[in-house]
Amino acid sequence: EKKARLAQDSTTKGLATCRVLLAELEAHQDAWPFLTPVNHKAVPGYRKVIKKPMDFSTIREKLITNQYSNWETFIVDVNLIFENCERFNEDDSEIGRAGHSMRIFFDKRWAELLM
Numbered sequence: 001e002k003k004a005r006l007a008q009d010s011t012t013k014g015l016a017t018c019r020v021l022l023a024e025l026e027a028h029q030d031a032w033p034f035l036t037p038v039n040h041k042a043v044p045g046y047r048k049v050i051k052k053p054m055d056f057s058t059i060r061e062k063l064i065t066n067q068y069s070n071w072e073t074f075i076v077d078v079n080l081i082f083e084n085c086e087r088f089n090e091d092d093s094e095i096g097r098a099g100h101s102m103r104i105f106f107d108k109r110w111a112e113l114l115m
């Protein structure tokens, strides 16, 4: 609700909640393709196709080094992971399915924690 959202925006509570959320994402059984940056030497074409790579370890580093001004900037990076995944991977593939599963989990959890 609006008041709660404003409170989340301005306080560090919003970013503390992001740490909780990130830990849950990293611990998820379907997180394996997204834990570390995609090694473009191991994945032909990735560097050309995906202009803004993102992964959970990069988000963790950015959280720790205060690079997110609020939880909304955090959400942008998490969603980038799922957008990149959908762009590069078939829906009917191991990684594609993992991406859909993680997005469903994330959408549910951040709504519970941050809305």
Ligand SMILES: Cc1ncccc1N[C@@H](C)c1ccc2c(c1)OCCO2
Binding pocket: 032, 033, 034, 035, 036, 037, 038, 039, 042, 043, 046, 085, 088, 089, 095
């Ligand atoms: C999220 C993503 N999208 C597209 C491609 C890869 C990946 N993930 C990497 C870690 C990855 C996941 C699985 C792999 C791999 C790399 O390299 C070859 C063996 O299988």
